Amino acid sequence: MKKYFTSILCVCTLAVQAQKVDLDRFNFNFEYRNLPHHPLDSTFKTYSVLLDAPYTVTGSMGADAIASRIVLQGFDRVDSDGDVRTEVHIQDLIIDKYQVVENSSTTKNKDGSETKTYSYYVSVDYNMQGHADWFSSSGVELSKGINLFGSRSYNWASATYKTRSEATNYYYNNKNAIVNNLIRERVNEAIASANSHMNYQFGYPVTTEASYFWLLDSKKHPENEPMSLRWKALKPALEGVSANSLSEDTKSKMMEMIKYFDGIKTTYAEDDKGHKKMRYAAFYNNALLYLMLDMPEKAIEEANGLIANDYDEKDGERLAKRAEELMALFTLNHTQNRHFTK
Secondary structure: OHHHHHHHHHHHHHHHHHOOOOEEEEEEEEEEEOOOOOOOOOOOOEEEEEEEOOHHHHHHHOHHHHHHOOOOOOOEEOOOOOOEEEEEEEOOOEEEEEEEEEEEEEEEOOOOOEEEEEEEEEEEEEEOOEEEEEEEOOOOEEEEEEEOOOOOOEEEEOOOEOOHHHHHHHHHHOHHHHHHHHHHHHHHHHHHHHHHHHHHHOOOOEEEEEEEEEEEOOOOOOOHHHHHHHHHHHHHHHHOOEOOEOOHHHHHHHHHHHHHHHHHHHHOOOOOHHHHHHHHHHHHHHHHHHHHOOOHHHHHHHHHHHHHOOOOHHHHHHHHHHHHHHHHHHHHHOOOOOOOOO
């Protein structure tokens, strides 16, 4: 009898081990075309850039080099009088304060005496201002007075030196190069700000989103192998998608994966934690798949199922919000698609 119960205990233990549910993130990249939050007239096809900046700014990088990096994605660039006119205004760098800062540290020697050492560095407070405006070719204001700098004041600090004179000499001997480097840093910031604002508002930028599915990482679980095999087939298809096209073959593979996860929901329908984790993965992954398929209404259904499943419902709320935002963007742009040539 003891042997009999021991055997049953071993079988039960093995069964529990086999059903252990460990989920892990399986990463992938997926490309699509963002839609504008302020869509322009469909007849608008071109854009131009006008840079207004002093020689100290253009001399550090080149006026053409600066202007060429301001890009409205989805539109063709022309030299002047584009359907969308971008005007970028950048002022000179102004040094507000220069000082040599003294630092000291004290170390105790073996004999109990103390040694104080000093170091010095140059601290420069400076500012740089600029803004951007956007107009249509007919002069209609599209967006105006957008600040291009994240701060009104910046600080630069040199390396440390053993003496005050070394720090001072370094600064004055290299002041022009230091200022030019600071101007380039700030101009790069301004370019990034201008591109971010205008492409969010008007552009169709290509976006590569780093995402992940929650999949089994439990080798003894009976679902581990079939889930793993399906993922290995789907991942290259997802990563082969371009912003210009989502092929019917890839859509079919995505729908097959959704169907598989629908089956997981019914197969693992009990109220214990392991089954809840399996359903969590199914609802989460399906919501994400529907978002990538540009089917936000279906994504919301999956997100609501994730919330009702009562295992990490915050993910469900987050996915539902993403789907609602996508629906609003589709309505605004009179489309249901983020994969097209522009």
